């Protein structure tokens with residue numbers, strides 16, 4: 001009863017309100033001029049429109065002069081959201097550096113996303129803003145923002161979970177698309193007065209080597225990849241153990257066995273930048289420290305041919321001699337850096353030394369704990385050949401239907417000392433697989449004959465030497 005009365009009294013109140021509104025409207029039509037009237041209507045409409053259950057967040061491109069990280073993250077993230085059927089316009093781009101086409105939202109288009117059962121709508125808006133000048137001084141710029149709408153009740157979830165999710169996904173996508181850089185001292189930059197601006201110059205690391213294309217023993221490949229993965233996963237472990245988050249690799253083996261290619265494969269795999277340090281360009285421990293401190297985290301520092309760095313061989317000089325050369329680069333300077341300074345100057349660092357002659361290295365460099373992993377790259381094996389044949393000729397020696405020449409090559413390769421670089425070179429000599437493989441067979445046979453000859457020669461000379469010794473012995477007796 002009470003409810004009915006309340007409802008009917010509310011209805012009659014609304015009816016009388018509506019009636020009054022109509023009356024006001026007709027009086028206004030007669031008395032108030034057009035522009036003022038439409039302004040008043042718009043205000044009245046605003047007052048009497050029911051409140052929306054949606055909340056819209058405005059995400060501007062700029063925050064003052066700085067970029068808004070949420071905007072940048074949204075821009076990256078939204079490229080991964082499926083386009084909705086209602087979308088009519090899209091922006092399509094590709095620069096020469098990009099591997100694939102990117103598709104982005106066009107002005108006024110919208111995309112829908114769902115996150116933990118929350119429905120969200122992204123709206124891309126762009127307006128032209130002018131600087132207030134006129135004539136030539138008038139400059140206009142595009143002012144962009146996203147509008148993110150969702151039901152009000154999800155406000156906390158969006159702020160606490162969804163937006164952090166967008167930021168994290170954008171970081172991961174950027175990491176996937178990251179172009180690995182090669183930093184070199186030979187690319188360093190100077191200003192007009194020849195003052196050094198930066199110790200390192202960079203270029204994109206265009207080296208195509210990956211673990212897939214590397215002709216390596218499968219066990220060794222697995223070991224290296226797992227070691228790298230474990231290393232990048234172990235931030236907490238290094239922290240707890242009080243150890244610097246770094247790892248040292250020593251790659252050794254004859255020329256052309258893939259030491260430099262392996263470094264590129266490691267960099268491409270981890271998406272770590274490479275700093276190629278030529279020790280010959282460093283004149284003092286002080287300079288070494290300065291140059292190395294200007295490298296960044298998540299990078300690989302490479303020192304190639306460590307055995308060829310003449311200065312470092314002088315380590316056995318007495319302290320007295322060093323005092324005469326206070327600014328010289330020394331092995332102990334380098335070791336101090338590896339053990340001490342470098343350890344504390346950054347995170348996720350890998351250092352790689354390469355050498356053709358491990359036996360000629362100073363034992364201090366090989367001491368355990370200094371270089372964590374020693375990797376021996378050696379002559380081409382059967383499994384190495386199979387990978388190269390697949391890379392270069394697209395043929396698979398180990399399959400059910402192997403190329404007839406593959407088994408001959410596999411029989412020859414284990415006994416011949418050929419490097420993967422030599423095999424690769426032979427395989428590249430012809431576009432035709434038969435011709436290339438026949439070339440490799442001939443090459444391997446030639447190699448074998450040559451190595452037999454040298455063996456005979458060295459055997460012959462040892463025999464000769466032995467005989468000579470015996471003769472001499474006989475003489476002295």
Ligand SMILES: Nc1ncnc2c1ncn2[C@@H]1O[C@H](COP(=O)(O)OP(=O)(O)OP(=O)(O)O)[C@@H](O)[C@H]1O
Pocket residue numbers: 213214215216253254255256257258259260261262356419420421422424
């Ligand atoms: N293990 C390998 N797997 C695939 N390709 C290889 C391998 N080793 C060598 N190559 C091929 O040979 C070329 C030369 O190899 P790389 O420069 O990596 O050898 P290296 O061991 O660094 O030689 P050096 O001691 O002379 O510096 C590479 O560009 C690559 O094409």
Ligand SMILES: [Mg+2]
Pocket residue numbers: 259260261304354
């Ligand atoms: Mg090399």
